[in-house]
Amino acid sequence: MTRALALHLAVLAALFAAQFLLPSYHHTNIARIMVLAVFAMGYNIAFGYTGLLSLGHALFFAAGMYATGLGIELWGLSAAPALVLGLLAGAAIAAATGVLALRTGGVSFMIVTLMFAQAGYLTILYFGAYTRGDEGIVITRAARSIGSLDLSSDTPRYFAALALFSVGLLLNLALTRSNLGRAMIAMRENEERSRMLGYNPFKIKLTALLISGLYAGAAGAAYAVLFGYVGASFATIQYSILPLLYVLLGGAGTTLGPFLGALLMFYLIDISSGYTTAHLFVVGAALLILVLFAPKGILGWVRDRGAKWLP
Amino acid sequence: MAAMILSAPLLSARGLTKHYDGIKAVETVDFDLTAGQVHALIGPNGAGKTTFVSLLSGRITPSAGTIQFDGADITRLPAHSRVARGIAYTFQITSIYANLPVFDNVALAIQRQGSTNLRAKTMAALARVGLDGRADQNAGTLAYGHQRLLEIAMGLSMAPKLLILDEPTQGLANAEIDAFNTLIREVTPQTTVLLIEHNMDVVMDLADQITVLSFGETLATGTPAEIRSNPAVQAAYLGG
Numbered sequence: 001m002t003r004a005l006a007l008h009l010a011v012l013a014a015l016f017a018a019q020f021l022l023p024s025y026h027h028t029n030i031a032r033i034m035v036l037a038v039f040a041m042g043y044n045i046a047f048g049y050t051g052l053l054s055l056g057h058a059l060f061f062a063a064g065m066y067a068t069g070l071g072i073e074l075w076g077l078s079a080a081p082a083l084v085l086g087l088l089a090g091a092a093i094a095a096a097t098g099v100l101a102l103r104t105g106g107v108s109f110m111i112v113t114l115m116f117a118q119a120g121y122l123t124i125l126y127f128g129a130y131t132r133g134d135e136g137i138v139i140t141r142a143a144r145s146i147g148s149l150d151l152s153s154d155t156p157r158y159f160a161a162l163a164l165f166s167v168g169l170l171l172n173l174a175l176t177r178s179n180l181g182r183a184m185i186a187m188r189e190n191e192e193r194s195r196m197l198g199y200n201p202f203k204i205k206l207t208a209l210l211i212s213g214l215y216a217g218a219a220g221a222a223y224a225v226l227f228g229y230v231g232a233s234f235a236t237i238q239y240s241i242l243p244l245l246y247v248l249l250g251g252a253g254t255t256l257g258p259f260l261g262a263l264l265m266f267y268l269i270d271i272s273s274g275y276t277t278a279h280l281f282v283v284g285a286a287l288l289i290l291v292l293f294a295p296k297g298i299l300g301w302v303r304d305r306g307a308k309w310l311p
Numbered sequence: 312m313a314a315m316i317l318s319a320p321l322l323s324a325r326g327l328t329k330h331y332d333g334i335k336a337v338e339t340v341d342f343d344l345t346a347g348q349v350h351a352l353i354g355p356n357g358a359g360k361t362t363f364v365s366l367l368s369g370r371i372t373p374s375a376g377t378i379q380f381d382g383a384d385i386t387r388l389p390a391h392s393r394v395a396r397g398i399a400y401t402f403q404i405t406s407i408y409a410n411l412p413v414f415d416n417v418a419l420a421i422q423r424q425g426s427t428n429l430r431a432k433t434m435a436a437l438a439r440v441g442l443d444g445r446a447d448q449n450a451g452t453l454a455y456g457h458q459r460l461l462e463i464a465m466g467l468s469m470a471p472k473l474l475i476l477d478e479p480t481q482g483l484a485n486a487e488i489d490a491f492n493t494l495i496r497e498v499t500p501q502t503t504v505l506l507i508e509h510n511m512d513v514v515m516d517l518a519d520q521i522t523v524l525s526f527g528e529t530l531a532t533g534t535p536a537e538i539r540s541n542p543a544v545q546a547a548y549l550g551g
Contacts, residue, residue, distance in 0.1 A: 179426050182422065185411065186415075190407075193402070195390050196394060196400050196402070198394030200389075200391045
């Protein structure tokens with residue numbers, strides 16, 4: 001077993017143990033953070049590994065969330081198939097967006113993805129008759145269970161979030177070790193060179209975006225079922241920026257960076273908002289410090305200082 | 312020229328042209344490449360050499376003309392598809408993955424050909440250019456000469472039918488140039504080599520055929536001896 005795999009398993013073991021140690025409030029927080037970290041991991045696959053700076057990932061998260069929520073509300077699906085539907089919706093919307101947006105690059109790619117996400121948000125509002133617009137959909141407790149497992153209660157919810165996070169993290173680790181992962185990183189590092197080694201840039205980037213959308217969709221779907229609410233606010237620009245901030249804070253292009261970033265950012269807001277209404281100021285200051293002293297994020301900083309093996 | 316007609320050329324370009332806003336970078340060039348040979352492309356700076364091989368490799372699209380490779384028309388194929396058919400290109404300005412380990416640089420070239428025994432094949436390819444001891448080092452930290460060798464190793468690792476080398480010996484020390492010459496002799500005739508080169512010693516040493524470009528047009532094609540005694544070439548390039 002390599003150091004990297006050991007580290008990842010240790011993180012998962014610590015999260016498993018935390019379930020028995022944490023008070024109820026933090027317990028729910030960590031479950032939420034793990035789901036958001038899956039979203040950020042997906043973002044990181046596109047941005048951190050492949051170099052695709054998207055400003056539209058809220059669309060993929062919301063696609064997963066709404067496919068699951070509407071599946072339960074309108075078509076009476078049970079939670080398990082609704083979750084699968086959400087995951088597929090995230091991937092499908094990401095692929096469709098990619099086919100069009102990947103004709104551009106750089107700043108244009110940012111703008112086009114932002115535009116698609118805004119169009120998605122407005123679409124949700126437009127079909128308010130089904131989506132209940134801003135107000136959103138509250139998913140009943142009865143619909144939030146898989147078999148006899150009631151995902152609206154603390155312990156099963158925590159384990160469901162941990163299960164999703166574990167699968168996401170280990171697949172992410174496997175991806176970074178695979179030939180596809182190497183080709184994705186190559187695309188980030190030097191696209192022209194990769195093209196001249198026989199890689200089709202469009203194909204590699206579309207694949208990365210599709211995997212990214214799969215993660216975002218899974219996270220959105222899980223969020224709907226675990227926390228029982230589906231709302232248009234999750235499709236706003238804020239939810240495209242959040243995973244970007246998590247990834248920048250934790251370390252772009254590191255497997256554990258998204259989780260670390262989500263954890264720190266969540267508690268930074270949580271704690272600072274206990275002291276001041278200007279908690280966004282604290283977040284801004286933290287990001288400034290990050291950009292000045294560790295532009296590669298926390299784990300990027302660690303990697304540059306000796307831990308080169310960190311995936 | 313008779314010999315070239317006897318065996319079907321691996322690559323042939325007809326009327327290949329590239330204009331940039333009225334500047335004729337490459338003008339109606341006819342060009343044949345015989346399989347198994349080392350073919351050098353020479354000419355003064357700005358003669359259109361890099362533009363010409365970029366047209367062959369698909370990095371840029373021609374304004375007019377056709378390119379046949381290995382019995383198929385590849386004029387409209389994107390670069391990555393040409394690579395898949397066996398055309399490898401190494402960059403004039405070293406274009407490696409500076410932030411990735413040396414190993415990954417070559418592994419990226421090899422995994423495209425199939426991913427069995429990736430580690431062993433990559434180490435063997437690195438050993439061929441003497442870089443196997445530096446596999447874990449980031450490519451950007453290599454000395455310049457080693458970066459050039461890595462670039463060549465990436466080209467060779469693609470097991471191409473045609474290897475296009477754009478000024479491979481630029482900036483190399485004499486001992487490194489000798490090693491390069493040996494390497495090229497080893498890979499031919501299995502691999503056909505198209506070589507852009509300013510170092511005339513290397514050209515005369517390696518080339519079976521030489522084409523001279525000047526102002527985007529073919530000035531002459533022939534064996535090294537023919538080119539050396541060609542009065543037009545002497546006037547335009549070798550300085551009379």
